[in-house]
Amino acid sequence: MIKVENASKSFAGSMAIEDICLSIHKGSIYGLIGSNGAGKTTLIKLLAGIYLQDQGVVTIDGETVFENTGLKERFFYIPDQPYFFSQYTAKQMAHFYKSVYRAWSDERFRLLAQSFGLDVNKKLHSFSKGWQRQAAFILALSAKPEFLILDEPMDGMDPVVRKRVKNILIQDVAEREMTILMSSHNLREVEDICDHIGMIHQGRMIFEKDLDELKEDIHKIQVAYNEGVPEQLLDNLNILHTEKRGSVHLYIVRGEEAEVVKNIRRSNPIIFDMLPLTLEEIFIYEMGDIGYAIENIVVK
Numbered sequence: 001m002i003k004v005e006n007a008s009k010s011f012a013g014s015m016a017i018e019d020i021c022l023s024i025h026k027g028s029i030y031g032l033i034g035s036n037g038a039g040k041t042t043l044i045k046l047l048a049g050i051y052l053q054d055q056g057v058v059t060i061d062g063e064t065v066f067e068n069t070g071l072k073e074r075f076f077y078i079p080d081q082p083y084f085f086s087q088y089t090a091k092q093m094a095h096f097y098k099s100v101y102r103a104w105s106d107e108r109f110r111l112l113a114q115s116f117g118l119d120v121n122k123k124l125h126s127f128s129k130g131w132q133r134q135a136a137f138i139l140a141l142s143a144k145p146e147f148l149i150l151d152e153p154m155d156g157m158d159p160v161v162r163k164r165v166k167n168i169l170i171q172d173v174a175e176r177e178m179t180i181l182m183s184s185h186n187l188r189e190v191e192d193i194c195d196h197i198g199m200i201h202q203g204r205m206i207f208e209k210d211l212d213e214l215k216e217d218i219h220k221i222q223v224a225y226n227e228g229v230p231e232q233l234l235d236n237l238n239i240l241h242t243e244k245r246g247s248v249h250l251y252i253v254r255g256e257e258a259e260v261v262k263n264i265r266r267s268n269p270i271i272f273d274m275l276p277l278t279l280e281e282i283f284i285y286e287m288g289d290i291g292y293a294i295e296n297i298v299v300k
Contacts, residue, residue, distance in 0.1 A: 003024075004022040034201055084125065155186075166189075166193050214282060223264060
């Protein structure tokens with residue numbers, strides 16, 4: 001289990017994250033989302049043992065992460081810009097990781113390199129961004145870590161490769177109970193693969209929720225009435241966003257679904273539909289609800 005308790009970290013007097021708490025259970029795929037500069041990468045580097053928190057506790061399976069070499073051989077970290085030794089080929093990096101990770105599998109490295117068409121004898125610095133990402137995943141998955149920490153993991157990879165990588169990650173979680181923490185601006189990607197979500201803003205954790213539970217708390221509805229929307233309905237709903245499309249009103253509302261439906265049906269609409277809500281929409285309306293300017297959100 002990955003656990004962060006009241007962790008804070010500042011740089012040159014500026015607070016990057018403050019009083020963060022986070023829990024990731026074994027076999028979970030946890031998506032960390034938030035606005036640019038929210039502190040996601042700082043938090044990830046604390047979990048990867050690169051930074052030491054100023055206060056609080058960061059542990060994996062009860063062990064402190066920072067400077068714990070025994071623990072670090074159990075997890076693999078792929079940063080937003082994958083790092084390889086200068087002039088090294090994929091084969092040479094594999095040889096290095098074999099000396100670091102006890103669970104390393106030469107056979108898996110061979111099969112994955114062959115499957116993705118990776119030239120293991122080519123120097124990694126000469127690869128494109130997308131190919132460097134693929135090489136990083138092949139090396140990470142061949143190390144067979146218990147914990148995989150990913151920062152913007154699939155940026156630069158084409159859709160076909162992204163799908164193959166996601167399938168392998170899901171397979172490893174299912175078969176080996178590998179635990180994954182991933183940070184990404186691609187919210188559709190997060191929604192595809194993650195079962196838990198944590199939202200961070202201005203260095204603070206806004207919430208942690210199961211993805212299905214998150215979708216149960218916020219809803220998109222469209223309604224229409226013969227003589228306008230009843231004022232009583234508006235008073236009874238916790239409305240985050242409103243749009244009008246001709247005679248149809250679109251609302252984003254927070255609350256228990258059964259109670260929302262009950263209030264709407266009581267108002268006798270001539271049209272009433274509950275529409276599917278994406279994680280991207282939830283992110284936008286949650287951020288808007290805490291006062292963040294929607295036009296500043298970068299969603300790829």
